[in-house]
Amino acid sequence: MLYFFNFYFGAIVGSFIYVCVLRLPKDEDIVFKKSYCERCNKEIPWFYNIPLFSFLFLKGRSGCCQEKINLDYFVVELITGLLFLINFILFDSYLTIIIFDLLHVILLLIIIIDYKNRIIFDVFSYTLIFTGLIINYFFSSINPYNITILDALITVIISSGLFGLLKFLYKKIKKIDGLGGGDIILIAGLSAWTGFKFFLYLLILSSVTGIVYYYLLNKNKDENFEIPFGSSLGISFIVLLYYAKCFIKIY
Numbered sequence: 732m733l734y735f736f737n738f739y740f741g742a743i744v745g746s747f748i749y750v751c752v753l754r755l756p757k758d759e760d761i762v763f764k765k766s767y768c769e770r771c772n773k774e775i776p777w778f779y780n781i782p783l784f785s786f787l788f789l790k791g792r793s794g795c796c797q798e799k800i801n802l803d804y805f806v807v808e809l810i811t812g813l814l815f816l817i818n819f820i821l822f823d824s825y826l827t828i829i830i831f832d833l834l835h836v837i838l839l840l841i842i843i844i845d846y847k848n849r850i851i852f853d854v855f856s857y858t859l860i861f862t863g864l865i866i867n868y869f870f871s872s873i874n875p876y877n878i879t880i881l882d883a884l885i886t887v888i889i890s891s892g893l894f895g896l897l898k899f900l901y902k903k904i905k906k907i908d909g910l911g912g913g914d915i916i917l918i919a920g921l922s923a924w925t926g927f928k929f930f931l932y933l934l935i936l937s938s939v940t941g942i943v944y945y946y947l948l949n950k951n952k953d954e955n956f957e958i959p960f961g962s963s964l965g966i967s968f969i970v971l972l973y974y975a976k977c978f979i980k981i982y
């Protein structure tokens with residue numbers, strides 16, 4: 732029962748995440764604006780707005796005008812539910828579970844918004860820097876990467892310096908922006924959590940993810956295709972976090 736509760740709580744949060752994904756890039760209100768059908772603009776009643784179940788009951792079509800509901804809703808709710816369930820299984824205390832649930836909410840927002848809009852909101856990345864440093868200073872034992880605050884600080888400086896330099900050189904040589912400023916702050920934010928060793932793993936894994944993205948999304952071989960690198964970084968971070976939690980022994 733507790734397993735289901737955590738999973739379904741995740742699905743509800745996932746539903747909210749998707750609202751943010753749709754509205755934040757358009758600068759719309761995320762709390763007070765009611766849900767409207769994207770086609771006929773009718774308000775969506777609560778019983779058609781139940782995470783996961785409504786989609787299944789309505790067989791993927793909206794209750795008002797039978798418009799096909801974007802499958803993304805369902806996928807985001809399902810994935811958030813699964814992540815919350817995994818956090819519940821892996822982490823010991825409720826406080827730790829809540830911290831990592833919140834961390835995953837921020838990561839999912841970054842991953843999905845960058846995937847859909849190629850935007851990384853700096854406020855999320857600064858939150859990661861800030862929370863990462865606080866966790867490693869006060870409660871380093873709950874961070875699966877198990878690093879010291881010194882390691883975190885040095886890695887933030889090295890990673891952002893390194894990528895800042897790369898961006899500078901790339902612009903100098905190629906005369907175009909290869910890396911967004913948002914990418915650099917995000918890298919700093921993630922490395923505040925990972926420390927140096929896993930920062931290197933993160934680079935390798937996110938490059939691989941980026942290449943996979945390129946082949947999956949750029950079917951027309953568009954030369955100007957922009958890889959959602961923030962999204963690749965976020966996914967790689969979650970994979971490494973679970974890897975670290977399961978396989979690193981904390982002495």
Ligand SMILES: [Zn+2]
Nearest residue numbers: 768771795796
């Ligand atoms: Zn409608």
